[in-house]
Amino acid sequence: MREIEEKAARSYRSRFGEDPELVASAPGRINLIGEHTDYNGGFVLPCAVGRRIAVAMGGGDGELYSTNFDETRRLSNEKDSSWADYPRGVAWAFDEKGRRIENFRAAYAGDVPLGSGLSSSAAIEAATALALDKLFGLQSDRKDLAVLCQRAENEFVGVQSGIMDQYASLLCEEGSALLVDCRSLEAEGVPLDLEAAGLALLVCDTRVERGLADTGYNDRRAACERAARTLGVEQLRDAGIENLSRLSGEELRRARHIVTENARVLEAVEALRAEDFRELGRLMYQSHASMRDDFEISTRELDAFVELSEATGALGARLTGAGFGGCAIALVHTEETGALSRAGRETFAGRGFEEPLFYEFVPAAGAEVAR
Numbered sequence: 001m002r003e004i005e006e007k008a009a010r011s012y013r014s015r016f017g018e019d020p021e022l023v024a025s026a027p028g029r030i031n032l033i034g035e036h037t038d039y040n041g042g043f044v045l046p047c048a049v050g051r052r053i054a055v056a057m058g059g060g061d062g063e064l065y066s067t068n069f070d071e072t073r074r075l076s077n078e079k080d081s082s083w084a085d086y087p088r089g090v091a092w093a094f095d096e097k098g099r100r101i102e103n104f105r106a107a108y109a110g111d112v113p114l115g116s117g118l119s120s121s122a123a124i125e126a127a128t129a130l131a132l133d134k135l136f137g138l139q140s141d142r143k144d145l146a147v148l149c150q151r152a153e154n155e156f157v158g159v160q161s162g163i164m165d166q167y168a169s170l171l172c173e174e175g176s177a178l179l180v181d182c183r184s185l186e187a188e189g190v191p192l193d194l195e196a197a198g199l200a201l202l203v204c205d206t207r208v209e210r211g212l213a214d215t216g217y218n219d220r221r222a223a224c225e226r227a228a229r230t231l232g233v234e235q236l237r238d239a240g241i242e243n244l245s246r247l248s249g250e251e252l253r254r255a256r257h258i259v260t261e262n263a264r265v266l267e268a269v270e271a272l273r274a275e276d277f278r279e280l281g282r283l284m285y286q287s288h289a290s291m292r293d294d295f296e297i298s299t300r301e302l303d304a305f306v307e308l309s310e311a312t313g314a315l316g317a318r319l320t321g322a323g324f325g326g327c328a329i330a331l332v333h334t335e336e337t338g339a340l341s342r343a344g345r346e347t348f349a350g351r352g353f354e355e356p357l358f359y360e361f362v363p364a365a366g367a368e369v370a371r
Ligand code: GLA
Pocket: 031, 034, 035, 036, 037, 038, 039, 119, 161, 162, 163, 164, 165, 321, 322, 323
């Protein structure tokens, strides 16, 4: 078992005085490219990170214990705006599918940084869904579990997110990124061997907290839907660059990001398959510019890191996730990660920003039952 899984198991034992029946865990994610395209029926290319949320589970009375917060909350159909709403939402979503999930208890432990855009919420949903599925012998398909987790997030927690994060957490494989067609929900692994190319992805957490439930995300979603209506298409996935002249103002900017970003995801997959990391990097910079200028979801901190990366010779860099804060990624030669993170800290200090955090990225495994 991984250390974080051991930790959840130990918590379960000390809390409930027995061994858990099983332990499962699920990772956070970064997205290589393809932002805000998921709810437009488009393409995304996320990758699981080496940080996970683990759950130890067994039969019980609905006690949910968090090691990180050192508190017990109860399983219920009422929300209380805490971490426990995610497991509650997943149990609720199983119930809605006619799968009665009750009489269980769980202890959680995790090292996915919260609220930083690495999708700790999808990780806790995915770990819970996989553990419940196993505990109750349901044998669900991974894709169905991801859709169930998204439903928990949309309808129970009340955040209108797309399918990317749950898909990444449940379906990614070690050493690969995951190309998802968010309309057909088909997914396929794309090998990502950075090490062999002498490259690394550096994750910069700007420590500017994003509130996903906040207006920005839902506003962007609504603007994309308006643009699709103006164009007379079901989703912006169906629009081409040649249609954009029929739009203006905000609708034009938002739609231009989605249409060009979808094309960039497919080009990035080609580049990865050809091991053309320079091209991947170029697409990452373009993607960032599109999110900064057209989709308007970047921040001064994210822009500062991307500009610094470009100025110091990184192959590519962009914000990753929903934007409005959170993390950026940079594609760099392995020996340059130290220098870039030092320069990042200095730049942020000089501009009076929060001190950023840097993580080493490894394309890790998706959700797993450990025991
Ligand atoms: C958040 C959402 C995802 C996706 C990204 C932006 O992570 O949960 O569904 O929309 O933002 O690409």
